[in-house]
Amino acid sequence: MDIIIPTIVILGILFSGLKIDREYQRGAIFRLGRSKGVRGPGMYWIIPLVDQKMQVDIRTKTVNIEPQETVTADSVTIRVNAVLYYRILDAMKAITKVENYQMAVYQAAMTTLRNVVGQNILDDVLQNRDKINNKVQDIVDEITEPWGIAIERVEMKDVEIPPSMQRAMAKEAEAVREKRARFIKAAAEQEASMKLAEASRIIAATPAALELRRMQMLTEIGAENNTTTIVMIPSEFMEAAKNLAAGLASSDRSEANLIETEVFPQTDIFAQEASNDSRSTTDRS
Numbered sequence: 001m002d003i004i005i006p007t008i009v010i011l012g013i014l015f016s017g018l019k020i021d022r023e024y025q026r027g028a029i030f031r032l033g034r035s036k037g038v039r040g041p042g043m044y045w046i047i048p049l050v051d052q053k054m055q056v057d058i059r060t061k062t063v064n065i066e067p068q069e070t071v072t073a074d075s076v077t078i079r080v081n082a083v084l085y086y087r088i089l090d091a092m093k094a095i096t097k098v099e100n101y102q103m104a105v106y107q108a109a110m111t112t113l114r115n116v117v118g119q120n121i122l123d124d125v126l127q128n129r130d131k132i133n134n135k136v137q138d139i140v141d142e143i144t145e146p147w148g149i150a151i152e153r154v155e156m157k158d159v160e161i162p163p164s165m166q167r168a169m170a171k172e173a174e175a176v177r178e179k180r181a182r183f184i185k186a187a188a189e190q191e192a193s194m195k196l197a198e199a200s201r202i203i204a205a206t207p208a209a210l211e212l213r214r215m216q217m218l219t220e221i222g223a224e225n226n227t228t229t230i231v232m233i234p235s236e237f238m239e240a241a242k243n244l245a246a247g248l249a250s251s252d253r254s255e256a257n258l259i260e261t262e263v264f265p266q267t268d269i270f271a272q273e274a275s276n277d278s279r280s281t282t283d284r285s
Helices: 004-016 091-096 101-118 122-127 129-147 163-205 207-224 235-284
Strands: 018-021 025-031 034-039 042-045 051-057 061-071 077-088 149-160
Touching (some): 018 025, 025 091, 034 091, 061 101, 077 101, 077 122, 091 129, 101 129, 101 149, 122 129, 129 149, 163 207
Antiparallel strands (some): 018 042
């Protein structure tokens, strides 16, 4: 009886040194206050009353960074929030190098996000989020590397813009779209004018094509507006009108030439007499 009780106590002390860690857990062992390495996963034994164990979860952790108010490089006040993913690579460093690694990672990510966003203009923050995410990840990973922590990913979730800036951006987008629409319309007008010029040359070369085009136009008008009255003028009348106008213009030019021939000779005589008078005056002097 005297032997059984001490034996049970000794076995209890020995069994108290048995530890079991899961696959995603590691045990940082301290022997009399000094680090003795990392144990796990699985079952292992430590010296009771001499060794102390601190359990660390090495799974990827998610940190939600609260919205941060910052001023961009172009003096626009915005609020941004993000999510951070990190994982512990060295459990001993995470315990011994920093007091509270979770709070340290959160504070480092929050200040870095604010600084990086403040170095970019608003358009870059809205359009180049991947670049900002990668830059924040690199900076925070450099900070947490001595702690045995690796930053896996940083993602910006939302960017809150002031209502006045939203209205200004909407006006800018509307102006850009209107400009693009005008360019497209002008290009269409230019292309249409080129096609019309080409069609006019073809019709001028073959007058029969104009008659066919008129017949097609009549068909289109008749299908849409049946009550419309159309008076057709043959193209021969147009040609006759052009010839008449050309004849009138040529007769006007001939009459003008006759008037010039009748008026200008007298002017030449007057000029010749004036020159003779000037010469006689010069000889007398």
